[in-house]
Every structure is written in structure tokens, then in C-alpha cells.
Amino acid sequence: MPASSILTSVRTPLKTAIQGVAANTYDSVPEAPIVPFAAVTPSVPYLQPTFLGKANVKLKVNLVISVGVAIYDNQSALDNWEKLVISILAAVPSGYEVGDVSNPIPLTIGASEILAGEIQLSTYYTQTN
Amino acid sequence: MATTVITGRDLAMTIDTKNYDEQATSATLSCDVTIETYDTLYSKAYKSIDSQWTFDVEMLADWGAANSLCEAMWSAAEVNPNTTIAVSLTAVTGAVFTFNVLPLFPSVGGSSPDAQTVSMSFTVVGTPTETFS
Numbered sequence: 001m002p003a004s005s006i007l008t009s010v011r012t013p014l015k016t017a018i019q020g021v022a023a024n025t026y027d028s029v030p031e032a033p034i035v036p037f038a039a040v041t042p043s044v045p046y047l048q049p050t051f052l053g054k055a056n057v058k059l060k061v062n063l064v065i066s067v068g069v070a071i072y073d074n075q076s077a078l079d080n081w082e083k084l085v086i087s088i089l090a091a092v093p094s095g096y097e098v099g100d101v102s103n104p105i106p107l108t109i110g111a112s113e114i115l116a117g118e119i120q121l122s123t124y125y126t127q128t129n
Numbered sequence: 130m131a132t133t134v135i136t137g138r139d140l141a142m143t144i145d146t147k148n149y150d151e152q153a154t155s156a157t158l159s160c161d162v163t164i165e166t167y168d169t170l171y172s173k174a175y176k177s178i179d180s181q182w183t184f185d186v187e188m189l190a191d192w193g194a195a196n197s198l199c200e201a202m203w204s205a206a207e208v209n210p211n212t213t214i215a216v217s218l219t220a221v222t223g224a225v226f227t228f229n230v231l232p233l234f235p236s237v238g239g240s241s242p243d244a245q246t247v248s249m250s251f252t253v254v255g256t257p258t259e260t261f262s
Contacts, residue, residue: 049138050154051150051151051152051153051154052137052138052140052141052142052150052153052154052155052156053138053140053141053142053150053151054138054139055141055150056150056151058151097242097243097244098242099242124189124244126151
């Protein structure tokens with residue numbers, strides 16, 4: 001069995017699952033995200049050992065999906081952001097605990113301003129090999 | 130003497146010879162000792178008259194998994210409720226406790242956003258056997 005990784009076992013499957021609803025998806029912090037986007041990134045605390053024993057590494061992985069939309073107009077930006085969040089929540093695969101969703105705030109990335117917020121998620125990961 | 134610290138990561142647990150470390154988040158073997166107190170004319174006197182051991186396990190529900198503990202417990206509680214199951218709990222290398230428990234029906238379900246978890250409090254039949262090395 002090939003060695004597993006959090007990228008291939010946790011973050012990429014989550015990114016793939018939400019690809020159908022968000023135009024641009026990332027499984028790490030993007031340098032210059034293109035709106036609308038969803039980026040799967042680490043939360044705090046990121047990795048929590050929660051199981052008995054130390055023969056294998058087993059962790060609870062806490063993630064956030066950062067969701068951003070264009071902010072040309074306040075009302076439609078919030079509406080677009082809410083619709084995108086709800087569609088992402090529906091697309092999150094089983095095995096992931098869905099947590100709270102933060103309030104969206106305007107952010108300036110490069111020359112453009114976006115409306116962005118976060119969805120809290122967690123799942124459990126077992127290292128193989 | 131140097132300070133010794135052992136943690137839950139030093140624990141190992143087998144139930145019916147199968148290892149369930151990767152599902153269990155907590156495992157505790159404890160004893161409730163009944164001690165009677167007598168007020169004599171001279172002074173107080175104490176007598177230990179009974180002890181009952183329990184084994185508490187908290188785990189992520191593993192319905193549907195291969196060698197599922199939840200499914201094994203359900204089947205055992207349904208078919209052989211009075212037949213004991215062997216348990217081995219290793220506190221740390223060199224301190225192993227073996228004992229027998231009666232099967233229980235695990236709870237099913239959980240709250241919507243969280244992982245489904247199961248808490249089981251097994252009645253230990255008899256007294257655990259310790260092996261210190």
C-alpha cells in the first residue's frame with residue numbers, strides 16, 4: 001500500500017467534491033485566487049492526535065474552506081457568497097464534520113477587493129505506511 | 130527518582146483479541162470499592178467488603194467497518210448476552226491488565242454536525258489479572 005498523505009487523503013478529495021459548485025477550487029493557499037473561489041486550508045489547531053496507542057499516527061484534521069466572491073455590489077455580493085456557501089455545504093462529502101461558518105468580510109488581494117469568509121470542517125486521518 | 134509520565138498514547142486495547150486503538154478515544158478500567166465504617170466504643174473501624182470493576186470505552190462509531198467493534202458488541206449482546214468477552218488493556222509496556230466483560234448494546238446515532246461516537250461502560254466479571262514486568 002502506498003504511503004498516504006493528508007494532501008491526497010483529505011484535502012484533495014474535499015477540493016474535488018466542491019469543484020462542481022465553485023468555479024475555482026484550491027487545496028492549498030492560492031497566491032492570487034480568481035473569484036469566485038473556494039480554498040481548502042489548515043485551521044487552528046490543525047492536527048490533533050485523538051486516539052489511543054502510538055503504533056500508527058491517527059489524527060483529527062481541522063480545516064477551513066475560505067470562500068470568496070467578487071464585491072462589485074454589496075447586496076449581490078452577499079447573496080452570491082451565501083449561495084456559494086450553501087452549495088459547498090451540500091457538496092461536502094461524508095466523513096467530514098461541518099462546523100460553523102464565519103461572517104464574510106471585504107478583503108483586498110492585489111488590486112482587487114473580494115468578499116470572503118470561512119467554513120469550519122474537520123475529519124479523521126490515519127497514516128498508512 | 131525521575132518523573133514518569135505516561136499518556137493515552139501509551140495505551141493499547143484488545144477486545145476479543147482484536148485491537149481497537151484506532152477507533153477508541155478513551156479507555157479506563159476502574160474499581161468501585163465498598164468500605165463499611167463501624168463506630169465502635171474504642172474508635173472507628175473500617176472493612177472492605179466488596180469491589181466492582183468497570184471498563185469505560187469512548188470511541189468513534191465504526192458501524193459498517195471490517196471487524197467493527199460496534200457490530201461485534203451488538204451481535205454478542207443479542208445472541209450471547211451472558212457470555213463474557215476477553216479484554217486486554219496495556220497501560221504502558223510492562224503493565225498489562227486482562228479481564229472479562231459482559232457485552233452491551235452500543236448506542237446508535239449522534240448530533241448532526243459531529244462524528245458519531247459511542248460510550249460503553251462494561252461490567253467486569255471478577256477481578257482483572259495484572260502482569261507487571
